[in-house]
Amino acid sequence: MDILEFPAHFPPTDKWKKFFIGVRWLGPDLSFFKTLKEFQANRTETDMSLWGSGERQILAGKISQILHEQLGWGSAVFIPRDVARVAFHGPRFDFNDSDAAFDDIVEMLDRDYSLNPPSSFWESMRDAELGQLVDGLLALR
Numbered sequence: 001m002d003i004l005e006f007p008a009h010f011p012p013t014d015k016w017k018k019f020f021i022g023v024r025w026l027g028p029d030l031s032f033f034k035t036l037k038e039f040q041a042n043r044t045e046t047d048m049s050l051w052g053s054g055e056r057q058i059l060a061g062k063i064s065q066i067l068h069e070q071l072g073w074g075s076a077v078f079i080p081r082d083v084a085r086v087a088f089h090g091p092r093f094d095f096n097d098s099d100a101a102f103d104d105i106v107e108m109l110d111r112d113y114s115l116n117p118p119s120s121f122w123e124s125m126r127d128a129e130l131g132q133l134v135d136g137l138l139a140l141r
Contacts (some may be wrong), residue, residue: 003129004036004082037091041074050079051134060134062108070101080131087130115140 048064051057060078068076071090078087088102109115117140125133 002081003079004040004086006083006086033091036086037072037074040077040091043075043077043079045077047077047079051131055138056134059113059138060130062112063105063130063134066104066108067101070104078130080129080134082130084125084128084130084133109137113137113141 048057048061051060060080061076064078065076067073067078067087067090071088071092073087073091090101106116109117115137117137121136121140125136128136
């Protein structure tokens with residue numbers, strides 16, 4: 001695993017797997033969250049160089065720090081090929097904290113970049129990689 005992404009079975013599409021999500025032995029296997037967290041926690045600051053330099057790396061660093069603090073990722077290091085939906089979901093099955101992280105990112109964008117992307121922008125980034133998201137945000141300036 002070199003990028004953060006959900007396995008093919010998550011999120012479940014089968015109605016019974018959806019119904020029993022989080023129920024051990026009946027729902028989909030959720031043990032991959034532990035693996036995602038451990039893998040991401042082992043990243044180092046040098047991995048941030050994959051963002052290049054300049055404004056792209058600065059914005060990626062700010063987003064990464066918020067995701068780390070709000071969602072409990074093991075480090076504040078994300079790379080451009082990480083799936084944004086995974087990074088914004090967090091390293092646990094629990095969905096409760098993702099709204100606070102998103103709100104903090106929107107607030108940071110407004111405060112630091114005078115950006116207020118419309119909901120259509122966020123919807124268009126639903127299946128994007130983090131690099132595509134950061135590049136899209138920078139293109140809005």
